[in-house]
Amino acid sequence: MDNAITGLHHITAISGNAKKNFDFYTKTMGLRFVKKTVNFDDPHTYHFYYGDQTGTPGTILTFFPWQDIMAGRRGTHMATEVGYSVPEGSLDFWLKRLDAANMIYNKPSAKFGEIYLTFLDPDGMKVELTVPEKTDDRVPWETAEVSAANALRGFHHVTLTLEDIQPTADLLVSVFGYQLEKNLANRYRFKAPAGDTANYIDLVEAKGEQRGHVAGGSIHHIAFRMKDDAQQAYYREKIEALGLHATQQLDRKYFRSVYFREPGGVLFELATDTPGFAVDEPVDQLGTHLMLPSQFESQRAEIEQKLIKLD
Template structure:
């Protein structure tokens, strides 16, 4: 049964359309690159470096243009320890896939020796769970309503099987109420479904904006973010003015936010939501074609301006991908 205090919350703002991107931590860069471009068939949208650690890559994968809602990014640290799933963290990333495609993915995972579980059902939707090479938990979900987003295709993965973008992200929390209150009363999202301890929230764009599932796991061990873990979840804001309004609203509620940071492809503000998960508010603009033409996305090493003078030194320290 849906909790009344979620249903009757007063919504103050509905400016957040959906999920913008999800950033995770990986181990070996080449293995990560091969898995997501070849095995999963995502487009390599951008090859750049970590703003705080320029000797480490920052990879962006997505659809043709790297549209918000399709972007999965990684910080690959070669020798990082493996994380542990638990409370106070994002524990699953869900992709939307077409009806009839799960057999294709099962055979592909068998061929590639990927760890997976047999398909199951959640909220009336069939899904397939698997682990990436670092243990990151991912689900391929056949959505209740068909997903009309245009996918990126490869020689081996065509439109009838390719991922469409995010379907959901799951947060596992000790107590979901404070996070649910934030999603509803500040983000303007709504509780759509509930089964036992899982609560599904949607923004104004519904399924194609990506759901946030909150799983309440009282007493479960706190998770540890490291290799194979989600680092943060970013939400879409249409522009900087809306971002600033949200920033003020969140500060007025006692949360601590960063200043606005220029990430070259979007402007960002970071904060920890009440359950302990790192959230980001990211603008849609300017996007990934700001420094590479559409047909060349991901083919060059694009450095943040402050590191351009160190290009040769940085290249020597980065792992080769080919």
């Protein structure tokens, strides 16, 4: 079990207006703004990171906010839902809060024996708040309006919608060590037994459904935790042995990444836990400065002028 995957590292999505995205996730949802940086391939576009106090793996939701990007479409061959864990008794709080923010939401329902609330964020991305069967003891980030009694703990699950779940399920089980835990109609829940939190992947089989389109309001990719470079290299080798092309390791400053597309078409990432988000600013100042990749530092004045102001 030393090399076992424990669960999700982060989830990356695409949004439109940067200010609207920032306000919603920091103010309405009460997440910490862990890092303000830019896209490695498009330095005039932000890359936002939201999470807990330090950006612990399993709590990190990131966004590429492209102004005026067309809306995406949920469908097959993509990740379609971000699932957060919330405390027991907190859903009434979230219902009122989402209502006050004019968000689209559904009344709480039950799935796999757990109560959950579904809503759409400002760009239409589907988010679920789930009260887990087992109490989630992760220490949340608190704000003046969102106390620990209600605050998001981090990821509970992510959902992939696929034409045929079997090839993806085979990868999760035979390579990543997940186990099929529950099945409800066309939804299959897989668990990483080595992890206690952020360790569920739901596969929804939607035969004949239209293929999705990744754009605004869509999940771009999901990342799995790698404790170190050695574990990442181990899984990269296993992925390559299946005939799935995996990139070389890429330095993302706060973690090191390997990317590949799983058989169902969803972009997967293997991301190291280290070095973490305090590598370039102290924990008590996370998210308060614009942190640029070193190759863009010489362009700081131009980049700052073109980025949308958040204040």
